[in-house]
Amino acid sequence: MWTRAFRKAVDALGAVISAHQGMTIPLTAIAAVAAADLLAGRNHFLAPMMVMAPALAVVTTAWKRTLLIGLLGGAVQAALMPYDGVLDTQDRRILAGMAISYLTVVLFSAYASWWREVRTEQYRAVVTVAEAAQRALLRPPGPRVGGVSLAVRYASAADAAQIGGDLYAVLDTPHGVRALVGDVRGKGLEAVQTSAVVMGAFREAAYDEGGLAGVARRVDASVRRHVMDGEFTTALFLEFPAQRRAAEDAEIELLHYGHVPPLRVSPDGRVTSLDPPEPWVPLGLTGFVRGAPEPWRVPLGADEVLVLCTDGVIEARDPRHGGFYPLAERVGALVAGAARDLEAAVGRLYADLLGHAGGTLGDDSVLLLLARPR
Template sequence: MAIPLTAIAAVAAADLLAGRNHFLAPMMVMAPALAVVTTTWRRTLLIGLLGAAVQAALVPYDGVLNTQDRRILAGMAISYLAVVLFSAYAAWWREVRTEQYRAVVTVAEAAQRALLRPPGPRVGNVSLAVRYASAADAAQIGGDLYAVLDTPHGVRALVGDVRGKGLEAVQTSAVVMGAFREAAYDEGGLARVAQRVDASVRRHVLDGEFTTALFLEFPTEFPAAPAHPAPTVTGRHGSALPLAPTAPRADRSGEIALLHYGHVPPLRVSPDGRVTSLDPPEPWVPLGLTGFVSGAPEPWRVPLGPDEVLVLCTDGVVEARDPRHGGFYPLADRVGTLVAGAARDLEAAVGRLYADLLGHVGGTLGDDSVLLLLARPR
């Protein structure tokens, strides 16, 4: 309300400073016009009445009543009244539309959060931090998706990227996320989880649409560091003799399983900043396109140390362009410095990485994107 009041004061001051030979009071019409976009319809009416009172006070000062033709003055008064009434109506309509928009946004945010269900900083025995950005205006979810679930089979995670944008992409995301949440708890193998999700996509999504995906499975328990001395036997004179070393047993409890469906390979960052791209031994087609190929992909396993960080993303990150030079974001080159040694503070690490990504693109991402950091606590 300060802006229209300032306009009234400015017009009155200008009229007084211009002298009696200048009638500037009709400029008061700007006050209700400014009130339309700055305050409520009731206050807009109040501003209009206040402006009319100031004009009435300026009329004798400027000597307008002394003119022979007062029809001009009556016309200006009628015009001002029409502007005030129209401004009040416009302000009322703006308030109604704003309330409707707020109601729609509230429902949309509730639906988006129900679909995405952002996890906490720790799920089961896995720590995580995430940054999600939607390319759609005023939206919190788009075609990219992620989920981290604590299941009886271990912590299972999914990162995916639906082809396209907008409402159709969100609908496909709902199909993928719903199928994954069900299968992750029911199926004993990661390959079976992916097959159920793929079956849902082929059943409920239009032909030709697809979703790249990366499935992960963490063991229910990570192994503790061994602290046992080397085995020995007692010699003839009571002395302890070491046994010959035996071949280690195949213990995969410190490994994670991954399953690839055409998605961006994850990166593993060691405590000293070394970056390893975990490329699949056999790349596979995205979800929804498996009917065009025979067979099925198999999970592969990689070790994950207690101080290592797993970096997952969608193509909205690695294909983000620098507007000045047109180059893609060099995630593999920068992630080592930004994430190294951050297994115990993933939130700070993902914040640094996301800020660096925004700096590369000039502050605004042109595509949906997900940055997901995972680590096993020591």
């Protein structure tokens, strides 16, 4: 009789495994306990170990299925009792206590699984709203803005976030294509709030101001007005002028506020660091110095690629040796001749960065590639 009951239980087990995902582990636990009990012989009652099945189901499946797992485990235990001779040798009060204990575990497991589901749904709702808000703040540009091609990789160090303290924007304005790459001091919500101030001010000023220096002054004024004292943002402003000469003679304008210098990669892989003639302090700290930074111009020929990044890229450490990521040494081979396919180039560069860092980045990071192909 017990063999028929056990075979029915095994058949039910196989049917449930094939029908539902997430139940494989707890159902395997039931099968393993049943097999161990049978192999141990009639004088060994191992079925109480079945309590592990609903406990495992808590983290692998829904609460209804957890309850089903518990009931199935109880049924298998009951089917094994005649085989092990428990009904003849054990006090019925002890058996009743075991049954009540097992039922308590099953009910608690079902409740814990239900609570996990509720919390997971709440978390998903919060993440969905946060991602929508973050995307509205960042407004990722398309692969072409004005006459400029671009590709970007953005990574946030914050869990479940698409934006952190690093920021970027590329806008097509009446004065030309203007871009900003910045890095807010700190991480988390406060950094995102500062990013919102910087991005909002830049989007307004980039259309209104005739010169890049005026854009930067407007953004700096907003940071000093709306961000708490002592907080700052490194930034690099860039402009592709609207009126330009032939592509071979084209120039871009740069303005530095304490940020990582950009790199220019020629079609043959030569890398040039575009260091500012006069480095300046970050946005928010300009009240402590006199004067203002001056924009400078550099040539950017057709099919040359401009590589902008934040310090999360160049400060990414190799977990084995502790060395920083050698961007200037590697970018030439990875980006050379890619002005017409920047997306593939930034993919190669970002993959190389992750490989150097062991698969994860410990800080917010932006990789932005810009080019004006023929």
